[in-house]
Amino acid sequence: MRRPTLEAVAARAGVSRATVSRVVNGGTTVTAELREAVMRAVDEMGYVPNLAARSLVTQRTDSIALVVSEPPTRVFSDDPMFSTVIRSASAELEAADKQVILMLAGTPTSHARVERYLTGGHVDGVMLISMHGADPLPAAIMRMRVPVVSHGRPAVNVNLPYVDNDNVGGAEAAVRHLLDRGRRRIATIAGPPDMIGGQDRLAGYRSVLQGSDRRSIVAIGDFTRESGAIAMRQLLEDDPGLDAVFVANDLMAIGALQALRQAGRRVPDDVAVVGFDDIEAASYTEPPLTTVRQPFREQAAAMVRLLLRLLEGGPADPVVLPTELIVRESA
Amino acid sequence: MRRPTLEAVAARAGVSKSSVSRVVNGEATVSPQIRDLVIRAVRELGYVPNGAARSLATQRTSAVAVIVSDPPKGLVSDDPMFSAVVRTVSRELEAAGKQVTLMLAGSPESQLRVEQFVAAGHVAGVMLVSMHGADPLPGSLARMGVPMVSHGKSVAGVPYVDNDNLGGATVAVKHLLDMGRRRIATITGPLDMVASQDRLTGYRETLRDTGRRSIVAIGDFTRISGAEGMRQLLDDDPALDAVFAANDLMAIGALRALREAGRRVPEDVAVVGFDDIEAASYTTPPLTTVRSSMRDQALATARLLLGLFEGGSGVPVIMPNELVIRESA
Numbered sequence: 001m002r003r004p005t006l007e008a009v010a011a012r013a014g015v016s017r018a019t020v021s022r023v024v025n026g027g028t029t030v031t032a033e034l035r036e037a038v039m040r041a042v043d044e045m046g047y048v049p050n051l052a053a054r055s056l057v058t059q060r061t062d063s064i065a066l067v068v069s070e071p072p073t074r075v076f077s078d079d080p081m082f083s084t085v086i087r088s089a090s091a092e093l094e095a096a097d098k099q100v101i102l103m104l105a106g107t108p109t110s111h112a113r114v115e116r117y118l119t120g121g122h123v124d125g126v127m128l129i130s131m132h133g134a135d136p137l138p139a140a141i142m143r144m145r146v147p148v149v150s151h152g153r154p155a156v157n158v159n160l161p162y163v164d165n166d167n168v169g170g171a172e173a174a175v176r177h178l179l180d181r182g183r184r185r186i187a188t189i190a191g192p193p194d195m196i197g198g199q200d201r202l203a204g205y206r207s208v209l210q211g212s213d214r215r216s217i218v219a220i221g222d223f224t225r226e227s228g229a230i231a232m233r234q235l236l237e238d239d240p241g242l243d244a245v246f247v248a249n250d251l252m253a254i255g256a257l258q259a260l261r262q263a264g265r266r267v268p269d270d271v272a273v274v275g276f277d278d279i280e281a282a283s284y285t286e287p288p289l290t291t292v293r294q295p296f297r298e299q300a301a302a303m304v305r306l307l308l309r310l311l312e313g314g315p316a317d318p319v320v321l322p323t324e325l326i327v328r329e330s331a
Numbered sequence: 332m333r334r335p336t337l338e339a340v341a342a343r344a345g346v347s348k349s350s351v352s353r354v355v356n357g358e359a360t361v362s363p364q365i366r367d368l369v370i371r372a373v374r375e376l377g378y379v380p381n382g383a384a385r386s387l388a389t390q391r392t393s394a395v396a397v398i399v400s401d402p403p404k405g406l407v408s409d410d411p412m413f414s415a416v417v418r419t420v421s422r423e424l425e426a427a428g429k430q431v432t433l434m435l436a437g438s439p440e441s442q443l444r445v446e447q448f449v450a451a452g453h454v455a456g457v458m459l460v461s462m463h464g465a466d467p468l469p470g471s472l473a474r475m476g477v478p479m480v481s482h483g484k485s486v487a488g489v490p491y492v493d494n495d496n497l498g499g500a501t502v503a504v505k506h507l508l509d510m511g512r513r514r515i516a517t518i519t520g521p522l523d524m525v526a527s528q529d530r531l532t533g534y535r536e537t538l539r540d541t542g543r544r545s546i547v548a549i550g551d552f553t554r555i556s557g558a559e560g561m562r563q564l565l566d567d568d569p570a571l572d573a574v575f576a577a578n579d580l581m582a583i584g585a586l587r588a589l590r591e592a593g594r595r596v597p598e599d600v601a602v603v604g605f606d607d608i609e610a611a612s613y614t615t616p617p618l619t620t621v622r623s624s625m626r627d628q629a630l631a632t633a634r635l636l637l638g639l640f641e642g643g644s645g646v647p648v649i650m651p652n653e654l655v656i657r658e659s660a
Contacts, residue, residue, distance in 0.1 A: 066433070078609045080409030087413070090435050099448065102397075102433035104421045117430060119373065143374055225613055254613050261615065280409050284554055284583050286590065286615035 004045040013041035063099040064307065065123040066090070067114055069130040069137045070106050079223070079251065080279045081296070085151065088300030089127055096304055098124075111137055118146050125307050130154060133194040147310040149303050153318070155196040161316035163302045167197050170292040170323035171204025174246050174274040177290070177325055179212060183244035183272055187217035189231040189256060191248040198223070201248045201276060217242060221252045228255025236263055243271060244331065250275040250282045250291055257285055257330070272331035287329035295321050335376040344372035395429045395636065396454040397421075398436050398445055398468070400461050410552070410580070411608045412625055416460055416482060419629035427637050429455070442468045450475055456636050459485055463523045478639040482632040484525040490645030492632040496526050499621040499652040500533025503575050503603045506619070506654055508541060512573035512601055516546035518560035518585060520577045527552075530577045530605060546571060550581045557584025565592055572600060573660065579604040579611045579620055586614055586659070601660035616658035623652040 010017045015034055022030050023038040024047075030038075041047070066089055068082070090100045101123060105114045118126060118141065125147040130138050133155030141148050142158050150162040178186050188205045191198020206216050219235050221227035228247060232255065235242060247253035253275030257267060265271045267287055275282060278293035302319045310316050341348045346365055353361050354369040361369075372378070397420055399413065421431045432454060436445045449457060449472055456478040459469055469486040472479055481491040507515050517534045520527030535545050548563045550556035557576055561584065564571060576582035582604030586596060594600045596616055604611060607622035631648050639645050 078411035078414050080411065080414070082418070083411070083413040084409050086417070086433070087435070090433060094435065094441055094444070099444075100433050100435075101394075102417070102421065102431050104418065104425065104431075106422075110425060113425065225609060254610075258613050280554060281583070281610060284587050 013037040063123045065101045088297045092304040149307045163319040165321045167200035168204040171201040173325045175208040178244045185242040186244040187235045189247045225255035228252025229259040232256035232259035250277045250279045290331040293324045344368040394454045415625040416629040423633035480636045492648040494623040494650040496529035497533040500530040504537040507573040514571040515573040516564045518576045520552045554584035557581025558588040561585035561588035579606045579608045619660040
């Protein structure tokens with residue numbers, strides 16, 4: 001099928017080529033009648049303007065790369081954060097009339113591909129979701145001078161504009177809640193040491209316990225359900241007298257609930273459990289999970305706003321969003 | 332800000348324009364020294380080659396659009412299928428040198444955007460994921476003649492990879508009958524999706540063959556719709572003793588509704604899901620379900636599209652699934 005040309009639309013509508021061009025490019029200097037005549041011809045002929053040609057003129061691609069750089073351990077996890085963040089960010093970008101180019105960068109090969117693509121002028125800007133501290137990608141993207149916004153404070157010391165939530169404050173609120181409920185031996189299941197969100201949550205846990213002269217009881221997980229179950233079993237061996245656990249994300253808390261059930265401990269009677277994130281599944285556990293809500297959607301919206309501001313040459317101050325303790329039945 | 336030109340990069344690097352062009356276009360016929368010089372100059376000057384000019388010149392693109400229908404009611408969903416399919420497909424296509432453009436297409440505006448993007452020649456191929464039957468998009472894209480495959484059955488003529496939804500539902504309901512359950516209800520997915528229709532058909536036909544009547548509530552594949560569907564079923568038929576939920580997320584919602592209604596699982600009501608997502612092993616009690624490998628299906632769909640690029644014919648693929656028996660039934 002041959003596509004109808006701009007000329008054909010102009011002939012059908014009985015107007016000049018320039019008029020058709022102004023209408024399809026959203027120009028406002030066209031009378032309502034002419035606009036209507038052009039749109040009718042466009043509809044009748046199924047005309048589609050050539051975006052590649054248009055972007056050649058405007059020097060804008062109106063595309064944004066959403067780059068997700070994940071450590072290999074999380075490659076095949078069904079982590080709901082992945083889908084929530086990507087869907088929220090995509091919806092916000094599309095609402096701003098930007099096309100989303102999704103790029104996964106988990107291996108050195110795919111890092112190289114992402115770098116080539118970003119320097120290739122295919123996108124106006126980058127939203128970066130980098131999940132671990134040893135990741136060389138944030139620094140590489142910084143050097144390219146492509147406008148970029150990071151989801152979460154980058155673990156490496158690069159000066160990327162970012163949107164994060166208050167991980168330290170959220171963890172502090174969770175542990176204080178456990179202390180207020182009279183819990184005295186409060187353990188934690190921390191995230192992987194190379195992920196900064198997890199480290200901030202561990203710091204919040206430690207600071208509250210130190211302030212009340214209690215010792216830390218720490219096991220390390222990798223943010224998956226299974227690692228939460230394994231860490232919980234280990235904590236019960238290390239300190240059978242523990243009466244509460246603060247878990248650095250909800251997926252690990254779900255694993256911890258399973259391990260506690262298998263060990264015959266009642267939640268919250270014997271052991272109180274608090275998670276972090278408030279993913280949808282947290283309302284469906286047995287018992288429903290007390291957790292710290294991370295504002296995923298607001299975070300995505302804030303990232304898009306920050307990036308659009310950068311594209312217009314504006315300032316790029318980091319944004320840190322507050323978290324909120326959601327009290328359900330597990331603590 | 333004016334962008335630095337190709338000429339400026341060549342001058343800075345002390346090489347010819349064509350050397351710069353070869354380097355930024357990733358051609359291999361450049362010595363490593365020259366490559367280093369050019370890359371350094373590109374970085375120092377912040378040079379950005381014009382991709383649009385290039386794709387206009389070569390009239391070809393390595394981009395593939397992965398088009399995912401929005402979750403119902405515009406909710407942002409944490410549907411694990413999205414994560415598994417998008418990740419698997421991206422990895423497979425990128426390994427084959429394709430660039431993935433993710434497009435969400437739920438609203439009429441976003442469908443129009445997708446149509447324009449594809450019609451403008453920005454992509455070499457299209458993969459549809461979980462489209463609803465009433466969506467006009469598959470039909471209009473098919474008319475553009477761009478290579479296209481569907482993850483799950485779509486409109487006629489579009490090659491697809493599906494799992495055996497009908498067979499899986501049949502096995503699930505037979506298992507409940509074999510356990511001695513007699514009043515078996517179902518919670519369906521959205522009825523404009525082929526997967527939902529096929530699972531419902533498997534349920535209905537199995538019950539009909541044993542002379543039993545169907546007890547149906549309609550959900551939309553979310554946890555909350557599973558909980559609502561379960562409450563409605565308990566209202567409609569308080570004596571039901573089993574439920575087949577058309578996906579695991581709805582089964583998780585149903586488990587909660589049963590707990591809240593004081594019914595024990597599986598003693599009072601047996602529950603079977605569909606998909607075997609990771610969460611199915613972590614429910615209370617762990618969920619009996621039909622395992623359909625979303626990763627294998629996604630991988631096969633990506634390969635079907637890559638096959639079309641090589642001149643393949645795009646024969647539809649149906650993947651088998653199996654019943655995984657845990658404690659809920």
